[in-house]
Amino acid sequence: MSSSTKVPRLSGFLASTLPKISFLLGGLSLALTAVLWRGNPHHTAFSYLFSFLFFLSITLGSLFFVIIQHLTRAGWSVVLRRIPETFAMNAWVMAVFFLPILFGIHELYHWTHADVVAADPILQGKAGYLNIKFFLVRAVLFLGAWVWMARYFYKKSVKQDSSGDPKLTLSMQAFSAAAILIFAITLTFGIIDWAMSLTPHWYSTMFGVYFFAGSAVAAFAIMSLVALTLRRFGYLKDIIRVEHYHDVAKFLYGLNIFWAYVSFSQYFLIWYANIPEESVWFMQHFNGSWNTVAATLAIGHFFVPFLIFMSKHTRRNLTAHCAMMVWFLVMHCLDIYWLIMPNITPNGIHISVSDISSFVGIGGIYIGFFWLRLRNASLIPVQDPRLPESLRHHT
Amino acid sequence: MTTVKLYGLLAEYKDPSALIHAAEKLRDAGYKNFETYSPFPIHGMDSAMGIKDSVLGWIVVACGATGLASAIALQTWVSVSAYRVVTSGKLLFSFQAFVPVCFELMVLFAGFGAVFGMFALNGLPKLYHPLFKNHRFRTATSHGFFVTVESSDSRFSLEGTARFLQEIGGLSVEVVEE
Numbered sequence: 336m337s338s339s340t341k342v343p344r345l346s347g348f349l350a351s352t353l354p355k356i357s358f359l360l361g362g363l364s365l366a367l368t369a370v371l372w373r374g375n376p377h378h379t380a381f382s383y384l385f386s387f388l389f390f391l392s393i394t395l396g397s398l399f400f401v402i403i404q405h406l407t408r409a410g411w412s413v414v415l416r417r418i419p420e421t422f423a424m425n426a427w428v429m430a431v432f433f434l435p436i437l438f439g440i441h442e443l444y445h446w447t448h449a450d451v452v453a454a455d456p457i458l459q460g461k462a463g464y465l466n467i468k469f470f471l472v473r474a475v476l477f478l479g480a481w482v483w484m485a486r487y488f489y490k491k492s493v494k495q496d497s498s499g500d501p502k503l504t505l506s507m508q509a510f511s512a513a514a515i516l517i518f519a520i521t522l523t524f525g526i527i528d529w530a531m532s533l534t535p536h537w538y539s540t541m542f543g544v545y546f547f548a549g550s551a552v553a554a555f556a557i558m559s560l561v562a563l564t565l566r567r568f569g570y571l572k573d574i575i576r577v578e579h580y581h582d583v584a585k586f587l588y589g590l591n592i593f594w595a596y597v598s599f600s601q602y603f604l605i606w607y608a609n610i611p612e613e614s615v616w617f618m619q620h621f622n623g624s625w626n627t628v629a630a631t632l633a634i635g636h637f638f639v640p641f642l643i644f645m646s647k648h649t650r651r652n653l654t655a656h657c658a659m660m661v662w663f664l665v666m667h668c669l670d671i672y673w674l675i676m677p678n679i680t681p682n683g684i685h686i687s688v689s690d691i692s693s694f695v696g697i698g699g700i701y702i703g704f705f706w707l708r709l710r711n712a713s714l715i716p717v718q719d720p721r722l723p724e725s726l727r728h729h730t
Numbered sequence: 731m732t733t734v735k736l737y738g739l740l741a742e743y744k745d746p747s748a749l750i751h752a753a754e755k756l757r758d759a760g761y762k763n764f765e766t767y768s769p770f771p772i773h774g775m776d777s778a779m780g781i782k783d784s785v786l787g788w789i790v791v792a793c794g795a796t797g798l799a800s801a802i803a804l805q806t807w808v809s810v811s812a813y814r815v816v817t818s819g820k821l822l823f824s825f826q827a828f829v830p831v832c833f834e835l836m837v838l839f840a841g842f843g844a845v846f847g848m849f850a851l852n853g854l855p856k857l858y859h860p861l862f863k864n865h866r867f868r869t870a871t872s873h874g875f876f877v878t879v880e881s882s883d884s885r886f887s888l889e890g891t892a893r894f895l896q897e898i899g900g901l902s903v904e905v906v907e908e
Contacts, residue, residue, distance in 0.1 A: 599829065606826050609818065645791075729773045 342574070342717055345710035349568055354703040361699020367692040372439075375689070380439030381679040382689040386697045387436065388530060389553075389671045391429050392546065393701075395522055396554025397422035398481060399547070401488045402518060405504075405511035410724030411582055414574050414715045418558045420492055421708045423485035428704050430478040432697055436529070437474075440467065446535040457536050465535060470528060477525040484514050492716050499718035522547055533678050537616040541601035546674075548594035553667040555587040556660040561705075563657050571714055574726065577651050581730050584650035587663070588640075595637035620673065623683030628673045636666040668694075735908040737860040738763075738880040739891055740867065741900030746772045748899045749875040753778040755898040756877070763883035767867070767876040786847050793843025794836045801835035802828065860906050878906065 344350075372379040397419035404412050436443065445451050446465045452458045458465070488507060495503045523543030531542050539545075562575045605613045621629055640659060649655045676684070716722065743749045749766055756764050757780040766775060805828045809815075814822060849855070861867045861878065870876050877900070879891050888905070895903045 603826055603829065607818075646787075 342713055342715055343570065345565075345570070345706070345714060347568070349564070349706055350710040354706045357699045357703035357706070359699075361696050361701075361703060364692045364694075364696035364699060368689060368696050371689040371692060372435075376439060377442045378679055378687065379689040379693070380436075380442040381675060382687065383435055383439065383693040383697075384443060384529070385672055385675040385690065386693040387429070387432055388526075388675065389668055389694070390425075390432075390697050390701045392550035392667070392671065393554050393557055394423060394425050394429050394485075395481065395518075395547075396550035396552070397558065398426070398485055398488075399518060399551055400554055400558065402484070402511050402514045405488070405507045406515055408508060408721075410721040411579065411728045413719045413722050413725035414571070415558060415562060415579060415583070416492070416719075417709070417712065417715050418561050419554060420485075420489045421705055421712075422554065422557070423481075424489050424708055425701055425704055426478070426481040426485045428701055430482055432700075433474060433478060437471070440470075444532055444535070446532060461535060465532060473524065473528055477521040477528075480517055480521045484517065487514075492719075493712045495716060495718050496713050497718075501720045504720055519543075519547075522550075530674055533675070534616055534619070536612055539601055539605070539613070539616070541597055541604075545594070545597050545601055548590060548597050549667050549670050551590045552587055552594055552663055555583055555590065556663040556667070559583050559587075559660045560657065560664070563653065563660075565714065566653075574715060576728075577653065578728050578730050579725075580653060580656055581647065581650050582728075584644065584656060584659075585730075588644050588650075591637065591640055591644075591663070595633075595641075598632075619681065620677045622677065622681055625673065625677050625683055628669065628684050632666065632670055632673060635662075636670060640666075736881045736888070737906040737908045738878050738882075738886070739888075739895060739903055740861070740864060740906045741877045741879075741895040741903045742866065743875045743877065743899055744901060746875060749877070750774060750778045752877050752895075752898045752900070755894075756879070759894065760885055761879060761883055763880040763886075765878050765880075767870040767874070767878070769870065769872055769874070784851065786844065786851060789847035790840050790843045793847075794840035797835040797837070797839025798832055800839075801832040805831055860908050864904075864906060866902070866904070 368379060368383065372383075400412075400419040401416060401423055403409075404416055440447050446458050446461070447467055447470075452462060487510060491503045491507050494500075526543050526546040530546070531537070531539070559580060562571070562580070565571050566575065602617065605617060608614075619625075640663065643649055643655075644659055649659065672684075672690075676690075719725075741752070743752055746768060749768060750772060753764075753766050753775060757778065764779070766779060768775075806823060809824075809827075810822045816822065820827065867874070867876060877895065879886060879895065881888075885891070892903045
């Protein structure tokens with residue numbers, strides 16, 4: 336493939352200065368978070384869990400993108416695929432960042448307290464599943480599965496850059512069918528463990544899908560933003576074109592409607608039935624100014640983008656496109672915040688220093704590792720058999 | 731004897747790129763009422779022919795908004811004024827309960843707008859078209875690439891346009907009658 340010579344490696348600011356700044360900012364913020372944790376472990380653990388889940392959602396959404404491209408044998412997306420492949424490889428970073436959650440397990444999950452369970456017949460009934468030992472086994476399984484799948488796709492894809500062996504594409508396609516099943520199961524049960532079990536009496540079968548839909552939106556948004564950053568620095572200008580941004584925007588638009596559909600369905604069924612053990616969660620998440628946050632999500636995460644991003648002119652105008660992608664990320668962040676934080680500030684939204692320090696802390700290390708890895712391989716899969724299709728792609 | 735009316739001129743082109751090239755030349759020459767035919771869609775043909783964005787999207791949006799508005803109006807009228815039945819302790823005006831019907835009616839109206847708007851903009855259903863009589867044109871569904879220029883175009887002249895179609899690569903140019 337002649338294009339292999341035309342794609343420059345990442346160098347300069349994005350390859351060295353940006354990761355350094357990220358690591359420095361992240362390290363300092365994590366140190367601050369550790370200090371805050373000593374002062375108020377209860378609150379800081381929740382701030383940390385929120386930040387953890389935000390960056391985990393980007394990792395999983397990116398893994399989803401990679402799997403679905405192979406599963407559908409998509410040609411249009413080949414020039415974009417290296418970005419989500421690299422984000423998915425951050426699964427091991429998230430596995431390391433999971434360790435503090437284990438230290439804070441008693442701060443976060445009250446089903447881990449023996450005396451609480453002893454006084455609670457419902458928790459006794461769930462103890463066969465919700466116990467610390469099994470929780471740990473599941474966490475290892477889920478995080479292990481994500482690291483394994485991310486490595487599988489990344490390693491083969493990078494190997495193809497040099498070998499050009501089309502058999503690698505075939506094996507990735509074959510694995511993608513199993514991978515999407517493993518992905519769906521691990522994501523659903525992972526989020527049940529880490530977010531839904533904060534309110535262990537409550538249950539919702541939509542919860543995993545809800546988290547997945549938001550994750551996919553966030554991952555698509557950040558993929559577009561990374562591509563636009565590369566473009567800004569002069570990389571891949573004629574390779575990732577407006578046609579690709581247009582298609583990412585269409586895909587994201589559909590996923591965002593799916594997010595709205597799932598989140599409304601979850602609320603609607605619980606609202607209609609009005610059974611105490613189901614509606615308790617919404618009582619908690621609609622309390623005080625959390626109600627305003629929920630309304631902001633309905634309007635800001637769904638209605639505003641639904642109207643603004645409907646037009647192909649917004650999707651194809653890269654400035655408007657970029658602004659919308661930032662908007663989606665902010666809304667997804669608020670969504671995760673609304674999922675977690677009513678547990679610790681029940682009377683309303685109250686942004687604290689530990690929220691910001693843990694977010695910048697995890698985010699800094701996360702983004703640093705992303706750019707470091709991105710410079711280690713070609714910016715696009717240069718020998719992918721479907722690359723010519725992607726280069727010619729026209730919506 | 732009845733006089734036969736002229737529909738326009740039909741020209742065949744070698745391949746998709748020749749067809750695009752011909753469309754660009756016609757557009758640049760100022761022709762408006764011309765059409766291209768190919769067995770499959772050709773990327774970039776819209777801009778080559780100088781076709782502007784369809785208004786269909788706006789028709790769909792307007793129909794969707796009408797559907798949404800009528801769903802809200804219907805349900806509010808029924809629940810709040812016509813049949814004031816309290817269901818499982820909910821408010822008479824419970825917007826949550828209205829959402830599924832709002833969604834369905836919006837999609838239904840938008841769907842009608844898309845289908846029937848497309849029919850109207852394309853002049854469908856059309857039971858007769860002058861090109862149906864032309865034998866050569868039948869290959870347009872398998873391997874033929876054609877241009878027609880209608881006689882209603884202000885720049886149309888039988889000889890001048892025929893010469894122009896040949897100059898821009900037309901393999902055969904023939905007259906099509908109504």
